[in-house]
Amino acid sequence: MSQTTQSRAAFAAAAERFAGPLYRQWCATAGAETGFDDRTFTAFAAYGVDFGDWHAAQRLLRATSLDLRLDDGEQALAAYFPVLDGTMAPDNRSYQLWTERLRDRRGPIGRLLQEHPLPRNDPAAGVRMFRLADRYLRDAFAGPVAVELVAVGAAAGLELVADSFEPDLFAGQHISARRGYDLHPLDARQPDVMQRMLAQLEPEEVDVQERILRAAQLVDEQDIVVSRRDAFDVVAAEGFGFGRLPIVFGSSFLCMVEERTRMDELMRARHAEGIWISAEVVGVLRAVTDDPALADTPAGAPALRLAHYRAGELLTEIVQVD
Structure with a gap:
């Protein structure tokens, strides 16, 4: 299969992966193109874009979004991105503007493709885990519990304030501390960092963008810190969770x-109890x-698991498929 054929197949597959109309239209149009290859897409193979599957299209689209954000949405293409206050519906002109942007070999998209992408760190994932934890605490304990919330792989720590949404x-529980750990922590107060996180969103995910920005504000207001430490070392440390119930989640x-x-092995090895979600x-x-x-569940389906350990014993395991 030629690189041109591969790139078009990748975009055709990507058209079914996105929820919003703009990326779906662009991918469907790119996948349906025929005739001479002007290297609009295949040239980016030199920047490490592997058109073996639909993720190649996703990388180009996210680089486009970041390009618009770093340019303060001044380009005409931004008018099609609701997350950048755009109001125009997808049309052929939007696709033409995008491909023209890609043809600019001196433009920033190639450079942006070589940067390590940042996670979106949507606190919605924290809401899902906190719902499970809250329900379990109510069922497993007779009264209020002193809880320490510990996020691992925390990025910017936005999931640590998920209960605010x-x-x-956790009504009636006592949250004694909120801590995050990551080998590469992010400071969402830095505009450049936040823009790179938000570039992972689809153009229509305005509500998600608002949630992420609100969570970042709460993390700042509550002085929550994400420390640069190995999460396994944290849990294995002597005295971890002493005097309270640690809920470790990721x-x-x-x-x-x-x-x-x-x-699980580290939680089982502790003398005290702890919950891992x-x-x-x-x-x-x-x-x-x-x-x-x-x-009999698709491997890509989202799921949650809660494991409650005490004195080396797995007391409870709850698995929930969304």
Whole structure:
């Protein structure tokens, strides 16, 4: 298969992956192109874009979004991005503006493609995990519990304030501390960092953008710190969680580490009790549990797992497929 054919196939596949109309239209149009290849897309193979699957199209689209954001939305193309206050509906002109931007070999998109992308760090993932934790605390304990919330792979720590988006979460519980740990923590107060995080959004995800910005404001107001430390070292440290119930949680954390069972092993090794909650896709969670809820479920489906350990014993395991 030629590189041109591969690139068009990647865009055709990507058209089914996006929720919003703008990216879907662009990908469908690119996938349906025929005739001479003007290297609008295939030239980016030199920047490490592998057109083996639809993620190549996603990378180009996110680089485009970041380009617009760093240019303060001054380009005509920004008028089609609601997240940049654009109001125009997708049309052929938007596709032409985009491909013209890609043809500019001296433009910034090639450089942006070579930068390491930042996670969107949407606190919605934290809301899902906190709902499960809140329900379990109410069922498993007779009264209020002193809780320490510990986010691993925390990025900018936005999930640590997820309960602010549903005020009833943890009502009656005492949250003694909120801490985050990441090998590469992010400071969302830096405009450049925030723009790179928001570039992961689709153009129509205005509500998600507002939620992320609000969470970043709350993290700043509450002086929540994400420390540059290995999460496993934190949990293994003597005295971790002393005098309170640590709830360790992570979204897409296990998929980034080699030893996917290690957090369970560390929690089991502790004399005190603790709760470990992971939000992953089914295929990742199958490496740590054989819970029947994961059977006959697509590997890419989102799922949650809660494991409650005390004195070396797994007291409770809850697996929930969304």
